[in-house]
Amino acid sequence: MSDNDILVEVRDLKVHFPIKRGVLFDRVVGHVKAVDGVDLSIPRGKTYGLVGESGCGKSTLGRALLQLNPPTSGEVSFDGVELTTLPPGKLRTMRRRMQMIFQDPMSSLDPRQNVESILTEGLQTHGIGTDRTDRRRIIGETLDAVGLPRWALSRYPHEFSGGQRQRIGIARALVLGPELIVADEPVSALDVSIQAQVVNLLDELQDSLGLTYLVIAHDLAVVRHISDTVGVMYLGALVEEAPSDRLYTEPLHPYTRALMSAVPVPDPDVEDRRERILLAGDLPSPANPPSGCRFHTRCPWAQPTRCADERPALREIGASRVACHFAERIASGELRPHQVSVQIVRPEGEGESPGVVSAPSEPGSYV
Amino acid sequence: MSLLEVDDLSVTFARRGQRPVHAVDGVSFSVDAGEVVGLVGESGCGKSVTSLAIMGLLPKQPGLRVGGKAVFDGTDLLQLDDRSRRDIRGRDIAMIFQDPLSSLNPVIPIGLQVTEVLTRHRGMKGDAAAKEAAALLDRVGIPDPKRRLKEYPHQLSGGMRQRALIAMAVACQPRLLIADEPTTALDVTIQAQILELLKELVRDSGTALLMITHDLGVVAGMVDTVNVLYGGRVVETARRRPLFREPRHPYTVGLLGSVPRLDAGRGEKLNPIPGSVRDLLPWPDGCAFAPRCARRIDDCVGQPPELVHTYDGRSYRCVNPEPVPGTVPAPREEEPA
Ligand SMILES: Nc1ncnc2c1ncn2[C@@H]1O[C@H](COP(=O)(O)OP(=O)(O)OP(=O)(O)O)[C@@H](O)[C@H]1O
Ligand SMILES: Nc1ncnc2c1ncn2[C@@H]1O[C@H](COP(=O)(O)OP(=O)(O)OP(=O)(O)O)[C@@H](O)[C@H]1O
Ligand code: SF4
Ligand code: SF4
Ligand SMILES: [Mg+2]
Ligand SMILES: [Mg+2]
Numbered sequence: 001m002s003d004n005d006i007l008v009e010v011r012d013l014k015v016h017f018p019i020k021r022g023v024l025f026d027r028v029v030g031h032v033k034a035v036d037g038v039d040l041s042i043p044r045g046k047t048y049g050l051v052g053e054s055g056c057g058k059s060t061l062g063r064a065l066l067q068l069n070p071p072t073s074g075e076v077s078f079d080g081v082e083l084t085t086l087p088p089g090k091l092r093t094m095r096r097r098m099q100m101i102f103q104d105p106m107s108s109l110d111p112r113q114n115v116e117s118i119l120t121e122g123l124q125t126h127g128i129g130t131d132r133t134d135r136r137r138i139i140g141e142t143l144d145a146v147g148l149p150r151w152a153l154s155r156y157p158h159e160f161s162g163g164q165r166q167r168i169g170i171a172r173a174l175v176l177g178p179e180l181i182v183a184d185e186p187v188s189a190l191d192v193s194i195q196a197q198v199v200n201l202l203d204e205l206q207d208s209l210g211l212t213y214l215v216i217a218h219d220l221a222v223v224r225h226i227s228d229t230v231g232v233m234y235l236g237a238l239v240e241e242a243p244s245d246r247l248y249t250e251p252l253h254p255y256t257r258a259l260m261s262a263v264p265v266p267d268p269d270v271e272d273r274r275e276r277i278l279l280a281g282d283l284p285s286p287a288n289p290p291s292g293c294r295f296h297t298r299c300p301w302a303q304p305t306r307c308a309d310e311r312p313a314l315r316e317i318g319a320s321r322v323a324c325h326f327a328e329r330i331a332s333g334e335l336r337p338h339q340v341s342v343q344i345v346r347p348e349g350e351g352e353s354p355g356v357v358s359a360p361s362e363p364g365s366y367v
Numbered sequence: 368m369s370l371l372e373v374d375d376l377s378v379t380f381a382r383r384g385q386r387p388v389h390a391v392d393g394v395s396f397s398v399d400a401g402e403v404v405g406l407v408g409e410s411g412c413g414k415s416v417t418s419l420a421i422m423g424l425l426p427k428q429p430g431l432r433v434g435g436k437a438v439f440d441g442t443d444l445l446q447l448d449d450r451s452r453r454d455i456r457g458r459d460i461a462m463i464f465q466d467p468l469s470s471l472n473p474v475i476p477i478g479l480q481v482t483e484v485l486t487r488h489r490g491m492k493g494d495a496a497a498k499e500a501a502a503l504l505d506r507v508g509i510p511d512p513k514r515r516l517k518e519y520p521h522q523l524s525g526g527m528r529q530r531a532l533i534a535m536a537v538a539c540q541p542r543l544l545i546a547d548e549p550t551t552a553l554d555v556t557i558q559a560q561i562l563e564l565l566k567e568l569v570r571d572s573g574t575a576l577l578m579i580t581h582d583l584g585v586v587a588g589m590v591d592t593v594n595v596l597y598g599g600r601v602v603e604t605a606r607r608r609p610l611f612r613e614p615r616h617p618y619t620v621g622l623l624g625s626v627p628r629l630d631a632g633r634g635e636k637l638n639p640i641p642g643s644v645r646d647l648l649p650w651p652d653g654c655a656f657a658p659r660c661a662r663r664i665d666d667c668v669g670q671p672p673e674l675v676h677t678y679d680g681r682s683y684r685c686v687n688p689e690p691v692p693g694t695v696p697a698p699r700e701e702e703p704a
Contacts, residue, residue, distance in 0.1 A: 053554040053555070053556065054554050161643040161644075161645045162643070163643050164643070191409040191410050191581070191643070191644065192409065192581065192583070192622060192625045192626055193409060193621060193622060193625045193639055193640035193643075193644075194639070194643055195625065195627075195639075196624070196625035196626070196627070196637035196638070196639030196640075197639040197641075199627065199637055200636065200637055200639060203636075218554065218555070219627075220555070220629055221584075221626070221627040221628055221629040222627050224627070224629055225627035225628075225631070225635070225637070248629055248630060258556055259555065259556060260629065261559075262555045262556045262558065262559035263555055263584065263629050264558075264562075264582060264584025264585050264587065264588050265584050265587065265588075265628055265629055265630055266583035266584045266586070266587045266611065266623065266626050266628060267587055267611060267628070267630075268587045268588075268607050268608050268611050268612075269608075270587075270630060271584075271587045271588040271589075276559055276563065278556075278559055278560055278563060279556045279559075279560070281510070282524045282526055282527070282557065283554070341510070342508070342510040
């Protein structure tokens with residue numbers, strides 16, 4: 001693939017959030033390494049899916065890509081333009097070409113604005129459309145594209161169902177004529193029957209408008225369904241990247257294997273045949289990630305050498321990129337999985353004594 | 368006689384100046400000992416209200432009307448006074464929820480909350496109770512259980528909290544466990560751990576499980592009998608395999624066509640159900656699913672469709688079900704010539 005086919009390129013991107021403590025003066029006591037060295041590229045007109053468990057840094061990566069979170073270090077280029085060093089004015093004009101869709105359409109839409117004013121706002125900010133009539137035309141076309149009726153224009157967000165609200169969110173992004181859309185959990189708040197409508201809509205819009213997508217979701221089936229390439233994140237880094245079909249048929253990284261095997265499939269025959277790789281324990285804290293391979297505390301294939309002290313880089317194996325020292329020997333079956341003992345993981349703010357919280361009316365009444 | 372027989376259960380919330388909400392509208396199903404029964408459906412179809420009504424945990428608000436029966440081992444739970452209901456709850460029936468924090472007391476250590484259950488329902492005290500509590504935490508896969516007993520709910524991760532809650536739920540070896548979306552808030556690898564744990568409990572102790580979920584994948588993996596709910600009524604009941612292989616009710620067909628599958632290829636189109644659950648026809652006026660149904664015929668509106676039982680032990684509430692080649696026709700229908 002030639003270079004100019006790549007719309008988005010991310011190189012060694014890091015986003016670290018300071019952890020502050022202190023009574024009078026905030027003291028930085030550490031960093032949450034939400035994104036810690038990610039490389040990826042998205043070809044124009046394709047969909048890149050990003051999966052991983054809660055807190056692994058998916059949203060932070062998506063936001064940093066759009067420069068909504070300032071990256072700590074690394075580069076992001078969009079259509080050949082380096083965004084991290086772009087002056088604010090120029091960045092603002094670029095923004096029109098990169099839009100975002102959110103998980104909860106309700107909280108991202110202003111309840112006091114009707115649909116027309118929600119859609120007009122962006123057009124005005126970016127000076128799109130010659131006059132009122134022209135803007136109405138653009139808005140009308142956008143409504144058609146997302147399958148909303150014209151009468152929607154005078155209505156307010158609360159008058160719509162969840163699926164329709166997500167269509168409004170998509171329309172708000174589309175009306176500016178973007179090339180890239182970052183969709184952060186676009187369907188996870190929706191019922192399955194509505195999910196499918198929105199997934200199909202995203203697919204159709206891509207076909208008709210040639211859009212490029214970065215789709216972030218924790219639902220692997222959804223991501224696999226709409227993505228050409230899928231990246232799997234674990235504690236701020238990509239552990240595997242592969243063409244969507246390959247990821248399921250031939251997962252190479254132990255974490256990807258476990259993740260794939262954990263996703264329930266709505267088919268009793270498949271479910272009864274499947275072997276699950278059950279991971280022990282919880283995701284470690286990104287403020288204090290394990291040394292070496294970040295997955296070594298839970299990895300059923302972890303080896304006494306290298307895993308605990310050498311961080312594996314993404315390597316190309318066939319059509320995939322994998323960050324595991326032993327991927328080939330695991331794939332060949334030479335290395336076998338073993339039992340892993342659970343390590344306790346603390347939620348954030350652990351260790352403080354419980355404050356005064358209102359107790360349930362009848363302690364333990366439910367059980 | 369099944370362990371739990373829910374018969375024509377209805378729950379209505381009436382509010383002044385508003386139309387009453389028929390959250391549950393004549394739901395019947397049963398759960399046998401050692402069986403896993405699923406209640407499936409989309410948001411608002413009445414899954415949680417059904418389980419809360421059975422447990423007697425609905426908020427006591429004016430305008431709440433509960434009708435029908437929920438017979439557990441010969442006793443109608445809906446007729447019990449609060450005290451006897453509380454006795455059954457915990458000893459014979461336990462419940463776990465989506466959000467474990469809301470059912471754990473935040474200011475009491477986990478250990479005390481588990482031992483309290485043991486004391487109340489099994490009369491255990493002191494060392495014996497503490498020992499049993501540690502054994503329970505160990506059983507549900509909580510590492511270093513003796514230390515965990517002294518900790519508060521907020522010191523545990525979401526997955527560990529759900530395990531603690533399951534430990535409390537199984538502390539009294541209940542005969543029925545009701546789980547309302549127990550893994551919806553958890554990551555998929557943690558979900559797999561919890562589901563495995565629940566399956567193990569059912570297998571080892573013969574506890575019956577009423578599993579409430581919107582995830583058809585979860586249903587496919589562990590449920591014996593499935594009840595599909597729509598608009599507060601059961602629209603289809605079947606064993607797991609027949610339901611997935613040959614769904615009869617158009618809503619079930621629609622749900623199955625909507626879920627993307629991990630083992631399906633990129634670009635395979637999903638077949639969503641048009642419209643949303645908001646486009647509901649009130650049952651007295653016909654089939655609630657009619658506004659969204661591709662198989663709708665004239666008979667679908669006018670009166671609510673009756674539940675049709677087939678010879679192979681299935682039932683569906685539909686006048687024009689998905690045809691299945693070679694199945695035994697429903698008893699209510701005429702034999703085709
Ligand atoms: N503004 C912030 N300040 C400090 N920490 C943050 C901030 N935003 C995110 N984090 C932390 O960074 C980590 C990654 O968060 P992020 O929201 O990117 O995860 P995610 O993969 O999107 O998770 P989810 O699936 O739950 O949405 C988390 O540990 C989170 O607590
Ligand atoms: N206390 C209440 N007062 C009034 N209406 C209620 C009350 N509780 C529930 N309802 C209504 O009853 C219906 C069924 O709600 P229920 O919580 O059982 O749905 P559910 O199937 O559990 O959905 P979900 O998947 O979203 O949890 C909904 O329309 C809901 O708005
Ligand atoms: S590098 Fe080691 S610990 Fe990491 S995934 Fe590979 S085998 Fe497991
Ligand atoms: S009764 Fe009619 S409208 Fe209802 S599901 Fe069956 S075919 Fe569709
Ligand atoms: Mg996120
Ligand atoms: Mg519910």
